[in-house]
Amino acid sequence: MAQRILYFLWSVRRCPPLPAASRFCSSKPTDLSLPPENPENESLVENLSSMGVDLESARRRQPGVLRRHLTNEEGLALFLRSKGAEPETIASIISRFPRSITRTCPHLEERWTLWRNVFQSDREVVGILTRSPESFFRSSDNKNLEQNIVFLMSLGITRKDLHRLLTTAPRTFSNSVELNQNMVELLRDVCARLGGNDPQTFTRTIISRNLYIFIRSTNRISANVDLLKRNLNLSNSEALGLFQSHGAQILDLSHESLKRNLESLRRKLGSLGCGADHFKAMILNYSYVLFMSSERLNQKLDCLLEAGVRAEQVVLKPKVLDFSLVSIRQRLIRLNQLGYDFQKSGIAVLDSSKKRFNAKLARLGSREE
Template sequence: MLRIAPATLCVYCQRMRLLSTTCVANSTPINTRLENQHTVDAFYELSVDIRKVRKFKGWVLSESSAYVAETADFLRGLGADEACIARVLETHPEAVLCRPEEVEAQRDLWSTVCPKPRELVSIIEKFPASFFTVSHHAYQKANIQYLQSLHLSKRIVGKLIASAPQSFSRPVESNQKVIHTLRETYLDLGGSQGNLRVWLQKLLSQNPYILMRPAEAWRDSLGFLRERGFTTEELLHLVSSLRASIAELQPEAMQQALDYTQGVLQCSEEELRQIVLHCPALLYYSVPYLSGRFKGLLDAGITPEQVKETPNILELTTQIVLFRIQKLASYGYDVRGGSLDVITGTKKDFEESYGKLQLRRQRPLFNPVAPIRTVEE
C-alpha cells in the first residue's frame, strides 16, 4: 500500500482544501481571486441569484470595493421593487462597482430625457448596462444636448441612449456628421423642411443604431439606386420605407438581388423598379434567400406574372404561403387562378380575408320575397 509522508500529506490536503473552496465559491472554472464576502452576503440579502452572477460575471464578486446597499437604495428611491432590483443586479452586477456620486450624476443626466422616475426604472431594468456605464458620462451629456437641440422628442432620445448606448459613448462630432448627412439626403430627395423633424424621429425610432452607420454608406446606397433609374421621388419613398436599413445595404448585394429577380421574373427595368417600390425588402434579400422564396412559390403553382402583380408575396416565408394556400383551398379558393392579395399582409390581414371567405361560403341562400312555409302547410 502506498504510504504518504506526513509533510507531503499536509501539503496535499492544503491544496485539495484550497481547490475545493475555490470551486464551491465560483461553481465554474477556478478563480484565483477570493470573493468579497460582504458583496456575496449583500447579494444574498437582496435575493440575487449568486450562481448566475458567478457563472457570467464572477469577477465582480472578487472586487474589494462594492456599493451593493447604496445601489439598491438608489433603485428603491426611483420606485423599484425588490424583484426589479434583483433582476438588475443579476443582469448587470457591475452596477455595484459604480460610486454613488457617479450613479447620481447619471440619474440627473438621464432625467433630462426621462423625467418620470417609474419610466426611468423601466429603462434601467431593460438596459442596465447602458445606465451604469458611467465612464462615458461626458460624451453622453454632450450627445444628449445635441439631439435635444434638434427638437427631437424626449422619448426618442431616451430610446436612443438606452438601446444604442454606443452612439453616446463617442464624441458628439461623429453623430453630428451622420445627422447632417441624413438631413441633406432627405432635403435633396425632395423632402420638405417642415417634415424633416418628424421624418428624422421616425428614422431614429425605427433603428436606433443608425447613428453608428458611416455617413458615406447612405451616399453609396442611394447613388447605386439612382444609377438603376429610380427617380428622386421614388428614392424618397424607398428611404422612408426602409428607414435606417437602406444605410446597411451594399451596392454589390443589391445588384445581385435585382439581377436575380429580373432573371426569374423576366421583367423590364421599369417593371423591376415597380416591383422594388412595392416590395422594398427585396433590396436586402440575398440571392440564396430569394432563390428559396421563388422556388417555394413556383412549386406551389404560383406564376411569375402573379408575383409581378403582387411582389410583396416575397415578404412571406414559403411555410406561411403554403399554409395560407391550403387554408384557402379548403373553402374552394384557388390562388393559382386569382389574385395573391388575399394571402399577403400580416396575420391579422389574412384572418380578415379568410373570415370573409368563410362567411361567403356559410351564408344560406334564400329568396327574401318567397313566402315562409308553416307547419300547417
C-alpha cells in the same frame, strides 16, 4: 426650441445634493485595475449572493467585476429601491449587467435626473432597466449623455423618439457628440445631393425610422445610399422618397450584405421573366425584402409560384413575403381548398391580418355552400 433646451439644462442642475454617506462598498478600497488572474473578491461574491444575484450569469457577462475591491452594490440596491424597484428586479439587473455595481451614488442620481427629463416617471425608467440594464449603465459619462440629449433635441427630435433611442439604441448616447454630429452632417449632405430642399426634416425622418443610424459608420451609410441609387437607377425624387420611408432601415445593412442581397433578388426575378422595372418596383414597394437571405426568399417565391401566383403579382404586393414560409403554405392550402383563383381575385388576401384572412375564408366558405 431654445426654451426647451434651456429648461432641460435647468432641470438637470436642480438635482438635489446627495448625502456624503451614500457610498457603500463591499470591502476596503484598493486598486481598481487588478489583473484578471486575481481571484474573485469573496466578500463581494457573498454579498451579491445574499442579494439573490445569479453569479454564474454575472461571471459569463463581466467576470472582471467580481474581482474588484471597490464596488457599490449596496448603494445601488438602496438607490433602486428608492425608485420603486423590487429586490428581485435589482438582483436581475446586477446579474445581467454586473458593471452596474461600480457606479457611485452621485453618478446614479445625476444619470437618473437626465433620464427623467425624457421619461415621465420613475416607474417607467425602472421598467426599462428591468428589460435592458445596459441602456442605463453601459456608459459612465453623464456629461456626454447630457450633451447628446441637448444636441438631438436641437434637431427637433421628439421626446418620444428620444425615449425610443435610449431604450433601443443606447450606444447612440455613448458616442461623442462630434461623432453624432458627423452622421447628421452626412444625412444633410445626402439630402442636398438628391435635390432635397428640407435637410432638417429629411434627417429627422431618417433618425425616427432608423434608430440604429447613429451606431453605424458614415462610410457604410454613404456607400449604401450610392449603391441603392445606382443599382435601382433611382431618380433623385425616388431616392428621397425611399430613404424617408421604409428604405431608411435598409441603410443599416452591411455594405456587402446589401450588395449580395440586391444581386440575389435581381437574379431570381430575372429567372422568373421579370426585368429591371420589376426589380426596382419591388424594392420601392417593400425594401424590407433586402433583409431576407437568398435561400429564404427563393423558398417563399417558389412556394407562391407553385400555388399559381404570378411573379408580377408578388412584385406589386411584396409584403406577402414578410410572412413565414409556414404561414404562407398554410394560407395557400386553405385557399386552394376553397378553389381560390389568384389570377382572377389577386393576392391581397395573402398579406392580410389573421383576423381579416379568417373573415375572408368565412365569406368564401359561405358562398361555396
